[in-house]
Amino acid sequence: MPIIRRSRGSSPPPSLSPPATVISTTSSHTNTTVHPAVGVLNGLLKDIPLPPWAIFIIFSLGLIVIVLCCLWVCKKCCCTRKKKKQPKKKDQERINLDGVNGKTTTALVQPDVNDVDYGSSRKYRGKLLYSLDYDSAQSEVVVGIKQANSLKAMDLGGSSDPYVKVYISPDKTKTCETKVFRNTLNPVFNEKFSFQMTKTALLKSTVVMQVFDFNRFSKHSIIGELRVQLCNVDWNHVIEEWQDLEEASKFEDGSLGEVCFSLRYVPTSGKLTVVILEAKNLKSMDIGGSSDPYVKVQLTLDKRKWKKKKTTIKKKTLSPYYNESFTFDVTFEQIQRVNLVISVWDHDAVTRNDAMGKIFLGCDATGNQLRHWADMLSNPRRPVAQWHNLLSAQQVNSTLTLKKKIPLSNKLPF
Template identity: 35%
Template sequence: MVDPSPDMTALNTVVPAILGLTTAAILAVTACFCTRRIRTRNKKGNLEANITFQPTRPVRSPSGQPPHYLKKSPSPTATKPLPGSLLSPVQSVKYAEENEVPKHTTICTDIDGQNGDTTITENGVDYGKLGSLVFKLRYLADRNALVVSVVRCRGLPEKQNSTRNGDAGNGINGKTQAVTDPYVKLQLLPEKQHKVKTRVVRNTRNPIYDEDFTFYGLSLAELSLMSLHFVILSFDRYSRDDVIGEVVCPLSGIDLSQIENQQVALSKEIQPRSLKIRAQGRGELLISLCWQPAASRLTIVLLKARNLPRMDVTGLADPYVKLYLLFNGQRIAKKKTHVKKRTLSPVFNESFAFDIPVVEGAGASLEDVSLELLLLDWDRLTKNEVIGRLELGGPRCTGHSLNHWNEICNSPRRQIAEWHKLNE
């Protein structure tokens, strides 16, 4: 008789095989996971063990001597460094020296009593008693480097509070006395882009700096074509800094063999920037005027200027013009042109229109109206310096300016252009 129950022989053979494969897969996955976790933990531990922090050490000079790097002093007037390297090649560029006055140079003893230093003092004319600048020079032949040490300033004038810009008779720009916070800017010409500055010394007329600045990659032949330009300024926290004066030292006038591997101290008179204007004149301005009574409008076109004084040590200027409309002696409107960079003959070609006040019962008239024009030299850091001024109309208008003003008053709707010499 046949057994009706199912045959379990095949099932008993397959089930153990499936269970074995499943168990092997689970063990393999578990082993892989554990291995990866152990590797990650060991790697992290090795990184932490290998990292050791050490204090930063200064770089030593190959020659064993202390290096002369540019000394960075904290200054409230600090600006972003200009692009360029001190190692860039020097170009032979001709330039005009500012405030060029013949002087007699004598060699005397050390100014500070320091042995081994030679002092060269220039005995020139008196430039308003702005004091003197003491600095030292040394040329390192093995490094082709010029080291300039700004030592101190002596006898600086008091800083002045502004009364009227341009009155040079009362200290700096005709101002009243106040405290002085001086510092010195230095650049090596003609490569004007390399500028350094000292720290600000507070509330003193005799600041002591003792700061070294090094210019690398300069041969003695290149130095003979260059000049040192120092600008002495008084720091102002709330406006542009006041320029006290400047010193230009052509290296061609110094025996460079004296400064080779030895320090030479020099003392020079600080000269006012206004001196160059007195020597060269203030230039001329071409303007065109048109009076339109029906519209009660005065149009002025600033065309160009010529024969401007050299306001920069490179023999150029950055001129622009400010215009003021005065009614009964009071300024009621103002305009200004764009700055024309690096030129002594700027071309403006800019037109401005002023609406003239109308007096009831009298109609439109220029009787109580006048114009004041100021030609200035723009400076990014310091106060813009007035080159010259011109007045048209008003009680102080005389000579050629008065003739031009009367001509436009008597010839309405006509554009009349004239050259005018700028005054102090």
């Protein structure tokens, strides 16, 4: 076989056998491994029977609601912080420095009392102008209630309906009241009240002047009071002065309870109708801490006892409810001379009945009692109801001063 020689630059001869085919086992697609959370989300979306666009809208609305809630919370927090910072600014501005001229150290260190209205636990209740005088010839003390100023507002409208109650402690045998002034904090009373008293009694007596806010259908609220010890008064001249009202003393508990009743008068028929509605906070008269109260309704004519009626007895209660009506024949001429006496009694089956409290209305009455009577006369044919504080029987009897009945001619001893 001949030897074939190749030159150095020539190409190799073609191979006689066919080239081997190489098969690659490497996969041509990319890695598509899915995150588990995405798989769970896709599963949930497939379970929701809604189209994708609806799911997108619901998700967007939920996101908007969450953002709005976050903004609202942030706004509230900012407003709260501002409110907490405001009192500090107000406290710094509460001292009025308009009158400080810088020339005196007193003006800088100690401002006027009227310019400082904080830091004191005492509540301002207003002030009262009163007068005191003693008539030695008549042996009586004359108490004048002139006027009040800057009273504390007790009603929701920022005003009050003030009146003044005057009595002398500790005897308290007589209680007087001024007229009621509507919707004012600066009433002008100009009323005088006299009390019989010896010079020796002056040394142990105290004049009490209490300012109340009138309420027709609830308990009257006390605004403040003044107590003047008569032993410290110089009776050589008339005393007239302003004094700030103080908080009412709690050690003197003289409350005997309250009674509510309505009055109605018809001039044409001459009918006076008294409806005893109820009473409350009555004084306990029995050993068990209760009472058996009933109410006596009495008319007096020309300072003499005239007619009377009474309610039923309510057993073992201090707040009885009656709603009982009584009608009296009183002509228009007589109504000008009539007084109505309302008294509450405790019934005792064995012993004598005890008086628990008393009140009288009519032309001889004063204060709230006179006002109630005047309201009845000025509103004929219409019932007028009102609550009244009960007084002791001694107080009412000393004020009313009823005369004894004149004996009949057939009963005279001669």
